[in-house]
Amino acid sequence: MSIFNKSKSGSILIFTLVLGMMALLSPLENTAAEVNMGQDLFAQGNAAYAKGNYDRAIVHYRAALDREGYTPSLLYNLGNAYYMKNEIGQSILNYERALYLDPGNADVAANLALARKKAGLVIPDPSSWKVFFNGLTLNGWTWAGVIAFFIFSLMILVNGFRPGVLKRPVLKMMACLCLLLFMAAGAGMAVQYENLNHGIITGENARLRVSPFDSAAASGIVKRGKVVNLADTYEGYVFIKETNGQSGWIPEDAVSAILPTDDNHQTLTSIPRSTVGKINSGGGNPDMNKT
Amino acid sequence: MEHPKTNMGEKAITLRRMPNRRRLGAGAMFLLAAGALALFSSGSQAGWGKGSGNSAAGVSHGRVSAAIEPGSIAMGEAAILVVQISGEQAGQPALNPVDGLRFYSMGRSSQYQSINGRVSATTSYLFQVQAERAGDFVIPPVEATIGGKIRKSKPVTLRVAQEASRHSRRNVLPSSNRLSQNGASNYTGDDIKKGQLMSWEEGKPAFLRVLPRAGRAYVGELLPMEIKAYFHQGIQATLRTLPVIQGGAFACRELKDKPEQTQEILDGIPYNVLTWYTAMSAVKEGEHPVSAELDAILGIPEQSRRRSPFGRGLFDDDFFSGFFQNTREELVKLTNPRLKISVLPLPKLARPKDFSGAVGRFKLSATATPQKSMVGDPITIKMCIKGTGNFARVSTPVLNVNKDWKTYRPSASFKALNSAGYTGEKSFEQAIIPMNRSIKTVPPVTFSYFDTEKEQYVTLKTKAIPLTLTAGTARPPATAKAVGNVNESEEPVQAEGKGSGNKNLAPIHVAMGPTVKSLRPLVENPWFIGAQGFPVGAIFLGLFFSRRQKKRSNDPGIIRKKQVKQKVSDSIRKMDRAITAHDANAFFDACRAASQEQLGEIWGQAPHSITLAEIKHHLGDHVTGIAKVFEKADAAVYSGESFGPEKLQKFRDMVVRELKDLNHAQPAPHH
Numbered sequence: 001m002s003i004f005n006k007s008k009s010g011s012i013l014i015f016t017l018v019l020g021m022m023a024l025l026s027p028l029e030n031t032a033a034e035v036n037m038g039q040d041l042f043a044q045g046n047a048a049y050a051k052g053n054y055d056r057a058i059v060h061y062r063a064a065l066d067r068e069g070y071t072p073s074l075l076y077n078l079g080n081a082y083y084m085k086n087e088i089g090q091s092i093l094n095y096e097r098a099l100y101l102d103p104g105n106a107d108v109a110a111n112l113a114l115a116r117k118k119a120g121l122v123i124p125d126p127s128s129w130k131v132f133f134n135g136l137t138l139n140g141w142t143w144a145g146v147i148a149f150f151i152f153s154l155m156i157l158v159n160g161f162r163p164g165v166l167k168r169p170v171l172k173m174m175a176c177l178c179l180l181l182f183m184a185a186g187a188g189m190a191v192q193y194e195n196l197n198h199g200i201i202t203g204e205n206a207r208l209r210v211s212p213f214d215s216a217a218a219s220g221i222v223k224r225g226k227v228v229n230l231a232d233t234y235e236g237y238v239f240i241k242e243t244n245g246q247s248g249w250i251p252e253d254a255v256s257a258i259l260p261t262d263d264n265h266q267t268l269t270s271i272p273r274s275t276v277g278k279i280n281s282g283g284g285n286p287d288m289n290k291t
Numbered sequence: 292m293e294h295p296k297t298n299m300g301e302k303a304i305t306l307r308r309m310p311n312r313r314r315l316g317a318g319a320m321f322l323l324a325a326g327a328l329a330l331f332s333s334g335s336q337a338g339w340g341k342g343s344g345n346s347a348a349g350v351s352h353g354r355v356s357a358a359i360e361p362g363s364i365a366m367g368e369a370a371i372l373v374v375q376i377s378g379e380q381a382g383q384p385a386l387n388p389v390d391g392l393r394f395y396s397m398g399r400s401s402q403y404q405s406i407n408g409r410v411s412a413t414t415s416y417l418f419q420v421q422a423e424r425a426g427d428f429v430i431p432p433v434e435a436t437i438g439g440k441i442r443k444s445k446p447v448t449l450r451v452a453q454e455a456s457r458h459s460r461r462n463v464l465p466s467s468n469r470l471s472q473n474g475a476s477n478y479t480g481d482d483i484k485k486g487q488l489m490s491w492e493e494g495k496p497a498f499l500r501v502l503p504r505a506g507r508a509y510v511g512e513l514l515p516m517e518i519k520a521y522f523h524q525g526i527q528a529t530l531r532t533l534p535v536i537q538g539g540a541f542a543c544r545e546l547k548d549k550p551e552q553t554q555e556i557l558d559g560i561p562y563n564v565l566t567w568y569t570a571m572s573a574v575k576e577g578e579h580p581v582s583a584e585l586d587a588i589l590g591i592p593e594q595s596r597r598r599s600p601f602g603r604g605l606f607d608d609d610f611f612s613g614f615f616q617n618t619r620e621e622l623v624k625l626t627n628p629r630l631k632i633s634v635l636p637l638p639k640l641a642r643p644k645d646f647s648g649a650v651g652r653f654k655l656s657a658t659a660t661p662q663k664s665m666v667g668d669p670i671t672i673k674m675c676i677k678g679t680g681n682f683a684r685v686s687t688p689v690l691n692v693n694k695d696w697k698t699y700r701p702s703a704s705f706k707a708l709n710s711a712g713y714t715g716e717k718s719f720e721q722a723i724i725p726m727n728r729s730i731k732t733v734p735p736v737t738f739s740y741f742d743t744e745k746e747q748y749v750t751l752k753t754k755a756i757p758l759t760l761t762a763g764t765a766r767p768p769a770t771a772k773a774v775g776n777v778n779e780s781e782e783p784v785q786a787e788g789k790g791s792g793n794k795n796l797a798p799i800h801v802a803m804g805p806t807v808k809s810l811r812p813l814v815e816n817p818w819f820i821g822a823q824g825f826p827v828g829a830i831f832l833g834l835f836f837s838r839r840q841k842k843r844s845n846d847p848g849i850i851r852k853k854q855v856k857q858k859v860s861d862s863i864r865k866m867d868r869a870i871t872a873h874d875a876n877a878f879f880d881a882c883r884a885a886s887q888e889q890l891g892e893i894w895g896q897a898p899h900s901i902t903l904a905e906i907k908h909h910l911g912d913h914v915t916g917i918a919k920v921f922e923k924a925d926a927a928v929y930s931g932e933s934f935g936p937e938k939l940q941k942f943r944d945m946v947v948r949e950l951k952d953l954n955h956a957q958p959a960p961h962h
Contacts, residue, residue: 042803049799069808073800080799097810106671106720107797110702114795142813146823153826153833160836163844189814196812261808 038068042077049081057081063275072102079111089224096200096227096258103134109154119225130191138192145185152178196259199240203254209252212237212249219248230257336473353378353437357444359420360431365452365546366425367494371397372418373431374444381438386414387759392428392449395419422451461534488557491628496523496591498626499534501583503571507633512650512743513570513631513681513713518546520625521555522560527590527618534567540579540634543571566815570713572681573634581630587625590618635808643739643750647688648685648740651680651713655688655751659733663759668700669722670758674736676935677716680743682707686736687719696734697799724801855892859885859950875934879924882946886917889950 032050045060061078068074079094095112102108136144155175159166166172201222209216212234222228222242232239238255241247356375364370372394374384386394397417422428427450432443492498503515512800518534536543550565573579637650674688687701701721708714723733734754739750751877813819843849862885869878884898886906889897894909903921910918920942926932934942 160833
């Protein structure tokens with residue numbers, strides 16, 4: 001009887017374990033399936049692109065984006081597809097996003113330059129120090145700074161308990177290096193952070209208006225693909241500032257932030273930082289935004 | 292002397308006419324010294340040179356003297372006329388015009404002398420004399436007004452010979468008659484010696500030199516070259532064109548609008564020099580002439596021959612001479628004599644297959660990033676060719692890849708390290724994709740060129756770059772399977788159809804790579820910002836402890852406590868050793884010492900002053916153990932009472948416990 005009882009409780013235990021394992025593993029399976037599906041969508045996008053069917057390629061790339069999230073290659077390919085469709089604004093937007101994730105990617109940089117050239121935009125060569133700080137992403141600099149700060153704080157803490165530890169040459173040098181790295185990372189973050197509020201004009205011949213109303217007087221036209229600073233929003237309008245100092249209100253569907261603050265991959269659009277409103281559409285082809 | 296200035300628009304070079312002190316320095320100094328000597332030789336009426344002036348009775352009467360040096364010159368050369376005027380209230384000298392001679396004012400110098408309160412002055416005026424033709428000339432007496440009276444010098448003579456001699460051309464002046472002459476035969480770059488005028492350059496106000504780095508070159512080789520335009524100092528020059536290289540066998544790089552401006556002295560004559568640095572490339576073999584042409588307008592200074600009917604004018608002063616100097620403008624075409632350059636053919640023997648026409652001296656390096664990658668992920672190879680040579684013919688180094696690789700079209704960029712562009716570095720960047728996990732290295736890169744120093748073909752080869760590959764996530768074959776035969780081609784994925792005209796667009800990526808769910812930066816995540824509290828807290832904690840430790844280490848009370856604690860611990864160890872050694876006396880000594888240290892610290896007394904009576908007085912019945920130990924210690928010393936280890940151990944535990952209690956309680960001493 002006791003043996004029976006033991007075997008019964010053992011069976012229950014094993015059954016419970018198996019159930020638990022299945023419960024644990026099922027999300028993993030789903031994730032793996034999703035990854036495979038994302039990869040397949042990406043591959044289908046590539047196939048469509050290779051056949052010259054750019055609309056379909058964009059649909060597949062966007063679907064992959066929805067399923068898997070952002071990757072530099074995905075954004076890059078999407079930019080290429082838009083480029084081939086002659087939607088330069090969207091093309092530049094996606095190249096900029098790809099470059100944000102992978103600043104050193106030569107393909108992205110080359111195609112971005114090509115797209116800008118095609119759009120008739122002149123981007124001045126950045127200064128050498130800016131090139132240096134653009135070598136890492138904002139997150140890269142953030143991690144570098146955090147690690148340096150963490151090590152430095154640890155050394156200060158140890159020095160609190162064991163006074164004189166930091167007087168050792170090696171540790172002293174290490175502390176100095178950490179501080180230097182921390183300062184460099186701070187500068188890198190500051191440089192990169194400047195770009196966070198940037199957006200790309202995706203609408204064709206977007207009109208700048210002096211106030212955020214349809215009836216307001218136009219103060220100029222902004223070329224598509226142009227990088228602008230997104231300063232504010234108000235009821236369907238975004239206040240932008242150009243690098244040449246020109247500023248004005250522009251319909252929100254004519255501009256897209258490089259870094260979307262919401263994680264809605266479907267629209268691939270964003271709200272400008274420090275703003276109230278919301279931009280709903282990435283411009284360009286409305287059909288593509290519905291995927 | 293002003294440096295030549297080049298204007299933006301006209302390429303004008305302005306050379307203000309000023310006395311050339313270097314050129315005339317020797318003669319002028321000699322004459323001035325002679326004049327000064329004459330002045331200071333009291334009563335002496337002896338003059339200097341040929342034309343000693345009027346034999347004045349004294350300085351107070353004033354005198355005018357004139358002398359010329361040298362007395363004989365050749366065409367194209369110049370002599371210096373020195374007119375000395377001594378006396379009070381002396382005016383400027385008036386030169387009478389001489390047919391065939393030109394006079395250029397070079398400035399003046401004055402000396403003042405006071406003898407018995409009487410001040411006299413001697414002023415020397417320098418004139419440069421240039422001859423327009425050969426022959427003997429007589430310069431008539433020079434007149435000057437001294438003290439209201441007109442004084443005259445003696446006439447001086449000048450002989451001008453037809454031919455210039457090479458040894459006596461120190462005072463050579465520009466002559467418009469010589470501007471167009473070009474009687475030099477062919478020469479090579481080696482013929483020209485530094486700091487020397489060539490025979491065909493003598494007497495010219497301006498001339499051109501073409502200076503290649505070598506007299507021979509190989510076909511395709513980039514030959515560095517300097518083009519120098521020399522302008523006699525004191526001449527205004529305006530460039531109408533940039534130098535133009537003549538010679539169909541060479542291709543020359545475009546010259547810069549702004550040449551380098553320097554000064555050079557050739558055979559003692561100073562020149563303003565404009566230098567263009569360039570390089571030319573030979574396109575066909577054989578011996579070919581090279582020459583250059585430059586159109587310029589020269590402003591040659593002239594002395595005004597008009598004499599004012601009103602005598603000395605307001606602006607008849609050297610100070611104003613620069614402003615009101617007449618100049619004669621002449622359009623000239625500067626050319627250099629034909630320069631011969633031998634162009635050698637590149638040897639056909641042992642010419643490498645990948646030779647693209649690069650000639651010079653080069654170095655090759657290559658890097659690959661990342662070296663740890665996945666199958667299907669692109670690897671960027673950066674190849675750099677540094678050195679000197681014709682970089683236009685430097686093509687992409689050959690990457691020896693097989694079917695296991697996919698290659699993208701490389702991009703190239705060139706960075707010149709000198710103005711002529713024959714030294715620099717050309718960088719190539721190429722994306723390649725490993726398609727097979729068995730690949731262990733990025734294959735070597737080769738580059739072939741013709742070495743002009745070794746005079747043979749050289750093939751440079753880099754080492755294979757080690758590569759670590761893991762299985763790819765993108766699975767290019769799977770991609771191909773999923774979408775058909777898209778990726779079966781060896782070429783990267785290029786678009787077809789309407790967009791295939793965009794050849795420059797880099798192709799799409801076949802690997803998707805790692806994903807991120809959000810583009811939101813880390814610094815905006817609340818958890819991340821919150822996590823920064825840990826290191827900040829650690830810093831504050833560390834600083835707090837560090838400060839506390841510092842404070843404690845300086846507090847005498849804490850130091851004393853530490854010392855007492857240490858001594859008590861030492862005494863307890865001694866007690867243990869005494870128990871082990873069955874040494875009751877040593878045990879009680881240690882016991883007493885520990886108790887005294889602890890109580891002394893609590894009561895603020897010297898440990899040795901604490902006795903049994905004091906303990907009983909202060910603590911009463913609180914510390915019976917310690918009191919007992921003190922008693923037993925006395926007993927052991929005076930009565931010879933013996934104690935076993937167990938007993939000693941018991942005493943030890945009791946004392947240690949009571950010391951601990953005392954330490955915690957720290958009762959105030961009973962006074």
